[in-house]
Amino acid sequence: MTPAQVQRSVGRPREFDEDTALEAVMNVFWRKGYEATSLADLCACTGLHKGSLYRAFGDKHQLFLRALRHYAEVEFRGVVAAASRSDSPLANIKAAVRKICDDAGQDKGCLMINSLVELAPHDPEVKTALKSFGEQRLRAMTDLIGAARRCGEIRAELEPHKLARQLMMTLAGSAAMIKGFLSRKEVAETLDDLVDSWT
Amino acid sequence: MTPAQVQRSVGRPREFDEDTALEAVMNVFWRKGYEATSLADLCACTGLHKGSLYRAFGDKHQLFLRALRHYAEVEFRGVVAAASRSDSPLANIKAAVRKICDDAGQDKGCLMINSLVELAPHDPEVKTALKSFGEQRLRAMTDLIGAARRCGEIRAELEPHKLARQLMMTLAGSAAMIKGFLSRKEVAETLDDLVDSWT
DNA sequence: CCAATTAGTTACCATTTGGTCACTAATATA
DNA sequence: TATATTAGTGACCAAATGGTAACTAATTGG
Numbered sequence: 108m109t110p111a112q113v114q115r116s117v118g119r120p121r122e123f124d125e126d127t128a129l130e131a132v133m134n135v136f137w138r139k140g141y142e143a144t145s146l147a148d149l150c151a152c153t154g155l156h157k158g159s160l161y162r163a164f165g166d167k168h169q170l171f172l173r174a175l176r177h178y179a180e181v182e183f184r185g186v187v188a189a190a191s192r193s194d195s196p197l198a199n200i201k202a203a204v205r206k207i208c209d210d211a212g213q214d215k216g217c218l219m220i221n222s223l224v225e226l227a228p229h230d231p232e233v234k235t236a237l238k239s240f241g242e243q244r245l246r247a248m249t250d251l252i253g254a255a256r257r258c259g260e261i262r263a264e265l266e267p268h269k270l271a272r273q274l275m276m277t278l279a280g281s282a283a284m285i286k287g288f289l290s291r292k293e294v295a296e297t298l299d300d301l302v303d304s305w306t
Numbered sequence: 307m308t309p310a311q312v313q314r315s316v317g318r319p320r321e322f323d324e325d326t327a328l329e330a331v332m333n334v335f336w337r338k339g340y341e342a343t344s345l346a347d348l349c350a351c352t353g354l355h356k357g358s359l360y361r362a363f364g365d366k367h368q369l370f371l372r373a374l375r376h377y378a379e380v381e382f383r384g385v386v387a388a389a390s391r392s393d394s395p396l397a398n399i400k401a402a403v404r405k406i407c408d409d410a411g412q413d414k415g416c417l418m419i420n421s422l423v424e425l426a427p428h429d430p431e432v433k434t435a436l437k438s439f440g441e442q443r444l445r446a447m448t449d450l451i452g453a454a455r456r457c458g459e460i461r462a463e464l465e466p467h468k469l470a471r472q473l474m475m476t477l478a479g480s481a482a483m484i485k486g487f488l489s490r491k492e493v494a495e496t497l498d499d500l501v502d503s504w505t
Numbered sequence: 506c507c508a509a510t511t512a513g514t515t516a517c518c519a520t521t522t523g524g525t526c527a528c529t530a531a532t533a534t535a
Numbered sequence: 536t537a538t539a540t541t542a543g544t545g546a547c548c549a550a551a552t553g554g555t556a557a558c559t560a561a562t563t564g565g
Contacts, residue, residue: 116533117532117533117539117541118531118532118539118540118541118542119531119532119540119541119543120531120532121541121542122531139428140341142339142342143424145521145522146522146523146524147521147522155543156545157523157524158525158542158543158545159542159543161524162542163542166524167523214426216423216427220423221423221424223482223483223487224415224423224482225339225342225423225424227485227486228337228485228486229342234486237486237487238486238487272488272492272496273476273500275479275483276476276479276480276488276493276496277475279478279487280474280478280479281475281479282423283419283422283478283479283481283482284422284474284478286422286423286426287426287433288422288426288437288440288478289471293471297468297471300468300472315510315563315564316509316510316511316564317509317510317511317512317562317563318510318511318560318561318562318563319511319561319562320512321512321513321561344551344553345554354513355513355515356514356553356554357514357555357556358512358513358514360554360555361511361512362512365553
């Protein structure tokens with residue numbers, strides 16, 4: 108909660124930590140979606156007044172984009188970390204999938220998928236951001252799968268870029284289904300089945 | 307556009323067709339989502355006044371539920387029809403998948419998945435409805451896959467209920483991804499790959 | 506033809522929405 | 536210490552929100 112920003116050389120200093128506020132905002136957008144979240148909600152979760160929010164982040168839409176980028180960064184770092192612990196690429200793939208599944212909570216899903224569904228068709232900025240996050244993840248998955256295939260953990264006749272797309276689509280489906288149709292256990296089983304079918 | 311309802315025995319007759327209005331409403335909810343759709347939008351797309359909408363369907367939420375049920379019915383009938391044309395269960399599965407994919411348009415996705423993501427965690431009625439629609443589809447898929455397996459079109463060691471869940475999750479992913487991350491062609495390819503991997 | 510009933514229309518309503526602005530408070534530099 | 540600069544506060548705003556009610560217009564059954 109201590110302001111961790113660089114101190115602006117002049118003027119009154121911030122009384123809140125920008126990252127802490129962003130994290131709070133991100134969680135509300137994650138749980139409620141963009142339209143269903145009001146400025147009042149954002150003030151409540153950060154403890155800030157409208158004026159402060161606007162001064163620090165701009166309007167609701169800009170604030171949402173910052174929260175979305177923050178989510179994508181944190182999430183990606185977490186998954187990469189989870190996928191870097193083993194010497195076996197396949198084990199790393201499974202760890203990444205499990206991490207992504209865990210991040211979705213009981214019914215929170217994934218902020219990127221939530222936003223893709225709610226906003227992408229009508230919001231070019233959100234769509235562009237999500238495309239770039241998605242491509243980053245698709246590349247990382249393809250690399251990981253390629254490595255697993257090279258060391259014989261995945262059948263040689265399977266094409267990494269196809270498997271990566273398959274996995275991404277199934278993960279997107281997980282994020283949707285966990286919001287009310289399947290339990291986390293069922294989702295996790297299905298994801299395991301998919302990866303196991305590659306060996 | 308001609309009123310097709312049963313004539314109420316007494317009172318002034320409807321000047322609009324309930325199903326036509328419902329179809330229009332459904333399309334707006336489908337494209338814009340629940341929160342982003344205003345009563346003004348619903349009046350505009352139906353040509354009706356608020357009062358008439360309230361009298362005929364109740365409030366926004368009840369109207370949405372009617373539209374959602376209407377969507378589920380129409381969509382299911384369409385898919386079942388598409389999956390009943392061939393003698394080969396596998397061909398029927400592929401036809402069903404193609405139909406579902408086509409229904410999603412360029413970036414409209416699926417109203418059920420849209421609603422699952424936007425509303426299910428906070429709206430028990432929507433969640434319950436979607437669960438029942440989903441289970442209906444899961445049963446149908448399992449049956450279809452079981453039939454294909456019995457006649458040797460799908461490998462015997464694969465379990466129909468697992469494949470059905472796999473397919474459902476991938477279809478959910480399709481509906482999300484098509485909203486801005488993947489093209490319909492990429493989605494269709496990925497779905498084909500999945501089903502082909504079962505033979 | 507009259508009463509009951511249902512539908513369409515309009516004006517209206519309180520609340521909430523995202524957003525702004527004038528004012529005060531705190532800090533760094535000169 | 537004065538000034539410039541930035542931050543926090545609370546009042547304020549127009550517009551849009553979902554929803555209602557009073558009134559008029561068609562119908563059917565008695």
